[in-house]
Amino acid sequence: MSQTIASDTGHLDSLRVHAADNVRVALKDLPAGTEIDDDGQPFPLAEAIRHKHKFTITALEPGDTVIMYGVTVGRATRPIARGGAITTENTEHSTATTSPQARRGSWQAPAVSRFQGATFDGYHRPDGRVGTANVWLVVPLVFCENRNIEVLRQCIADALGEDPYRDYKRLARELLHGQASEEPVAPPRERLFPHVDGVRFLTHTLGCGGTDADAQALCELLAGYICHPNVAGATVLSLGCQKAQIEMLRSAVAERDPQGLRPVHYLEQQASISEEALIRQALTTIFDGLAEANRVERRPAPLSELVIGVECGGSDGFSGLSANPLVGAVIDRLVALGGSGILSEFPELCGVEHELIARCTDDAVAERFAALMDAYQQHAARVGADFSMNPSPGNIRDGLITDAMKSAGAAKKGGDSPVVDVLDYTEPLMRKGLNLLCTPGNDVESTTALAGSGANLILFTTGLGTPTGNPVTPVLKIASNSELALRMSDVIDFDAGPIIRGEEPIDALADRLLELCIDAASGRYQPRAVGLAQYDFIPWKRGVSL
Template identity: 50%
Template sequence: MGSPVLKINTKDNAIVALRTLPAGSTVDWDGVSYHLPYEVGAKHKFVTEDLAPGDGVYMYGVLVGRASQPIKKGEPITTFNLKHDSEPYSTDKRVPYSWSPLDVEKWKNRTFNGYHRADGRVGTYNYWLVVPLVFCENRNVLILKDAFERELGYAQPEIYRNQVQDLLRIYRDSGSVAGLEEIPLFAEAATKPSFRDRVFRNVDGIKFLTHEGGCGGTRFDAQTLCSLFAAYAVHPNVAGITVLSLGCQNSEAKILQDEIQKRDPNFDKPYYFFEHQNGTEYSLMSNAIRQTFSGLTQINKFEREPAPLSKLSVGLKCGGSDGFSGISANPVLGHLSDLVVSLGGQTLLAEFPELNGVEQELINRCVTTEKAAKFEKLMRDYAGKAEDAGSSFAFNPSPGNIKDGLITDAIKSAGAAKKGGNAYVSDVLNYTERAETPGLQLVCTPGNDVEATTGQTAAGANIILFTTGLGTPTGNPICPVMKVATNSSLAKRMPDVIDFDCGPVVSGEQTIAQNAEALLEVVIKTASGEVLTKAQQLGQDDFIPWKRGVSL
């Protein structure tokens, strides 16, 4: 066991407890002893000096809050004695930034097996997509989902339905609920889809999206929804698309088609459009079934072929974060991001509310002043809308975040930004904009887990790495989402959700670089379809369009 504490940056005046430190204990760091008058829980922090109200607390080398009460040396920071604060930022304050690509010689000839598309992009999976242009068609989409998934071998195992059937049988036989708790559970392995009966061997799935928009909201929301669906249509993991429309809604077919053409003027994927108000529901559904089935036979002809790692587009996301996120899993993703960028690939860092406090560093890292200015404008506009609604980026940490050591948004953000590594920021993307260049990109999304992964996928991510300290099942319909644990306890507690463990970094068994390289190996296997993510195994197809309102 290594040191029980960690000081992340030499500028910091707060130290992280790597395990719970009892009240009255003394710990040492870099030749200095600290007496702890109160217990400091694992993942929480104590200060290295006496602080008066208004004094700044620094972590990761940046301001993360100010003392609201006197805090003595060795005392923990809490929501009672610390309030969020961060340094001001501006494009006018840009200073030179330097970064050299990593040595990636060992990875240069590595490949993954993906689906090569006509526009030069490579998909990690081969999906058919079914979407409703308006919420009125959600029911029909779900009926199609049940029919296609059951008959073509994509349905999830019916373990829970079987359990209800068993309970119903016992209740009918006995007329009582006594003893129901004694009914044995099915083995966990039975919850994993085998796809043994899959008819179309090269079609990885048919994905059915539903939502609550398309009409009744603002025209801007309708335009954004069409832009989002267009981004999914041109996504390399999508080989064909079926669109259901009512006919009178704000999200018009022409808007969707225009948005697709804007992103890919040579769009040539099978695209089938059906309008409900042209006839009966039976006619709508029967035609959609026939055409979609025909499309599946077409895309089943695609096969996986080797592609260089430069064709990876990796989303970088965190959720259910804890006090270890910024010192294990997020820096691991940062190193992996630098590896992918050094190989000529893309990485996509989202969640603008969780970049609060590190804006100036990212502004400095932008390759041009124009991109820095775009980032600054997007951040200020977003923050302004939150403040106009009586909210703030400072309200971003959830109760679970706070309980596990993320006391202020700036603490959370400084750790979250570590997912972006050290590479230059090659581009800044607004919501639904498509990543067109190699390198690290900043993607404007909320911190909300599903709104963020929905937006990262729209930007073109063909795999998403999602760090978590508390655990979340979050997935995406068309982009595999790998859950990366910040600590080994979580990885052991939720093995059906977690794909990779960064706990060895906390324990000192592995360096950040070693852990990141091990993770990259799993990414290659996942991108090649050799392993399914836990979210894919669970059928966790989360999709929430952002209406561009206040969502933190």
């Protein structure tokens, strides 16, 4: 989908995104009667419009389509005056579409001469892939082991002197006992494993009590994490009697690592003489693994080894105008340089399927995307759900009235490059270029899946703010507006607000954001989510999760 923001920006009160649109977006609160200049055609607002919300530039009758980004994003359910607000009371979700703007084989790659020959400093794995981080992973096969995982987490943090919550614990003591009782602050210890980014611990609620398919999907996802290029090796804890058996995980790991290059230690509590013996054995494998991982140091790698997953969460009315197209421009640059992107969240692609199908490199890829989308929608329908339920109350308050409206903006995270492959949930990325991945729209379920399919860096756009991170893949947070970037500076890594204000074009900011990606991939920049130890992991129980 083409983006025409640049032709209609500046210090304006409102914005028309695409020349074919019949709505504009308010860039600030606008009172009724405000004079709007739409391409030289002035008209007054029929009512007050809240900032980030949309209003019509022509009168609409019931059944008329609402067009934004040049595609249909809704249908009027009652008359809407010219200059009237688009709301849930007068507009409903509609996937009726205009002709695709994209054409197979017509993509014009962006200029990337400034990045030709650029590298990032990564961890080269024996299988040829390159990681942007170097962690040891501790994994439970079933929720029964979550408590032991937490014991290991606390023991490792204490032993390494790397407790991320040290300051908060000190704060709690101060609040309860007063300043006088504060323990002296110990000087920071020298890092025992300077080339390791830490130990990551997963917990979840699955592994038993579900279907065979649930157990298999969990094992496939865990195998994707264990074999991830950012992971040096893993310690796996099993109870023993659960449905997700060790052999299932071994088989899934072997599919991804047929030569057995990744060290994995499997421990079973029901076969251990005691809990203490299990914890001792687990700690031994972790410390031995850290010593081995520490022998690997960062070395230069081409940008073609970067795999960036893209995600949005806490979206607002500006996300699809600034942060999402900005991230899409970064993905286009990376693809032009031989790298890869992964666009997920199938419910948030509903209404723009025709655009993505038109971008598929061949019929087989297009047919797989259509089949997975159809299967997902049918599954939702069987339990009385629909993709149109996707926008959250927060989305609606910020002007994302229909799912198609949200989807048109969400899809911009994938840029305009050709779709080379479509992956089902837990499938690993195999082809360089832009891939589509079947996931739900839930933020953490989707970022969890992106890492599981091989993303070694994630760009996460937000308009309302979210602290989401991932255990193995660094997550960079991009704010759609500068107010959020300032207010939540402890969780935001990059501000896309200048696009909305007309102060800086997308191309210039995309180059800067790609440079930040290279720094994060090289360990020169620590994403806010990593600094906050925000390591979210939620597997998708393959039901309906919109």
